Amino acid sequence: MSQADLDAYRLAAIDELESAADKSAIDAWYRKHLSSSGQANQFKRQIGKLPPEERRGFGQAVNEVVKNLQDIYDNRHKESEAAALAQRLAGEKVDVTLPSRQRRRGGLHPLTQTLREIYQVFLGMGFTVYESPHVELDYFNFEALNMPPHHPARDMQDTFYVNESVLLRTHTSAGQIRAMQKLGPGSVRVILPGLCYRNEDVTTRSEMQFHQVEGLLVGPDVRMSDLKGVLLQFARALFGEDQAIRLRGSYFPFTEPSVEVDIRCTLCGGEGCRMCKYTGWLELLGAGLVHPTVLENGGYDATKNRGIAFGMGVERIVLLRHGIKDIRQFFRNDSRFLANFR
Numbered sequence: 606m607s608q609a610d611l612d613a614y615r616l617a618a619i620d621e622l623e624s625a626a627d628k629s630a631i632d633a634w635y636r637k638h639l640s641s642s643g644q645a646n647q648f649k650r651q652i653g654k655l656p657p658e659e660r661r662g663f664g665q666a667v668n669e670v671v672k673n674l675q676d677i678y679d680n681r682h683k684e685s686e687a688a689a690l691a692q693r694l695a696g697e698k699v700d701v702t703l704p705s706r707q708r709r710r711g712g713l714h715p716l717t718q719t720l721r722e723i724y725q726v727f728l729g730m731g732f733t734v735y736e737s738p739h740v741e742l743d744y745f746n747f748e749a750l751n752m753p754p755h756h757p758a759r760d761m762q763d764t765f766y767v768n769e770s771v772l773l774r775t776h777t778s779a780g781q782i783r784a785m786q787k788l789g790p791g792s793v794r795v796i797l798p799g800l801c802y803r804n805e806d807v808t809t810r811s812e813m814q815f816h817q818v819e820g821l822l823v824g825p826d827v828r829m830s831d832l833k834g835v836l837l838q839f840a841r842a843l844f845g846e847d848q849a850i851r852l853r854g855s856y857f858p859f860t861e862p863s864v865e866v867d868i869r870c871t872l873c874g875g876e877g878c879r880m881c882k883y884t885g886w887l888e889l890l891g892a893g894l895v896h897p898t899v900l901e902n903g904g905y906d907a908t909k910n911r912g913i914a915f916g917m918g919v920e921r922i923v924l925l926r927h928g929i930k931d932i933r934q935f936f937r938n939d940s941r942f943l944a945n946f947r
């Protein structure tokens with residue numbers, strides 16, 4: 606083992622390290638040359654076999670070679686770590702100029718929107734919201750509203766019966782008696798909103814379920830002019846400040862007198878068009894003075910109290926406001942339809 610062998614080994618090892626292509630090759634080189642069993646350490650084991658006068662000089666030479674190889678390895682190792690990091694960062698790079706992913710936003714259903722507006726209008730006039738059951742007794746839905754069994758008005762309502770005396774309410778009027786009995790004289794100024802159910806064919810104009818809002822105001826000084834005032838204010842809040850209403854005589858079992866309330870056509874403004882069948886008016890809701898029998902059933906002395914009541918179909922109001930042609934759209938959950946109301 607000579608100095609020349611050592612020099613030759615050093616140059617060969619450096620060549621080998623420089624041609625190592627990647628981290629695993631560099632690691633393999635380290636194990637082969639600089640680990641405790643590596644070739645550089647083989648030279649250290651030779652030192653003891655030399656004549657004593659040569660040991661010191663050869664020992665220094667071996668140490669210099671080992672240190673030199675270790676320095677070169679350290680640099681090469683650092684370079685390869687840096688290269689690996691750069692490669693990883695390149696893979697994780699974010700292109701901030703890419704367009705963002707679209708988030709689909711929900712919105713309130715058009716019926717909910719209009720219902721909330723209706724609440725606001727009546728809350729502003731001192732009404733409160735009174736909720737009554739959807740599954741109702743025949744008594745509250747028909748009988749207490751002046752529609753005893755075999756009353757012809759029952760024919761107008763195809764009813765879903767649960768059993769002989771329990772049904773799905775066919776109108777929110779069913780809550781009128783409940784509100785009167787619960788709230789007591791002098792404090793009935795309520796709107797009764799919610800779903801109603803009728804066994805009807807589903808067409809563009811009728812559904813088996815629909816929303817109504819009923820209004821009821823009872824007191825000693827209540828009169829027809831209150832009804833006109835409340836409904837005119839309501840019509841103007843929903844259909845515009847210049848709206849007008851028209852009352853036509855009609856018939857409901859639970860009001861006397863009864864009226865149909867029209868608004869001026871929202872499409873032609875009263876000139877006459879196809880939507881209003883050239884009358885200039887559109888039917889908005891039904892109303893009237895509460896029938897004395899209904900007042901008595903609610904626990905009121907009909908000689909000392911009067912009431913106004915009105916009931917509207919919420920779907921119809923949304924149809925009129927937005928020019929929608931098909932009532933079935935409301936329950937189809939079609940996002941293309943609903944997106945128009947966000």
Ligand SMILES: [Zn+2]
Binds near residue numbers: 870875878880885
């Ligand atoms: Zn019209």
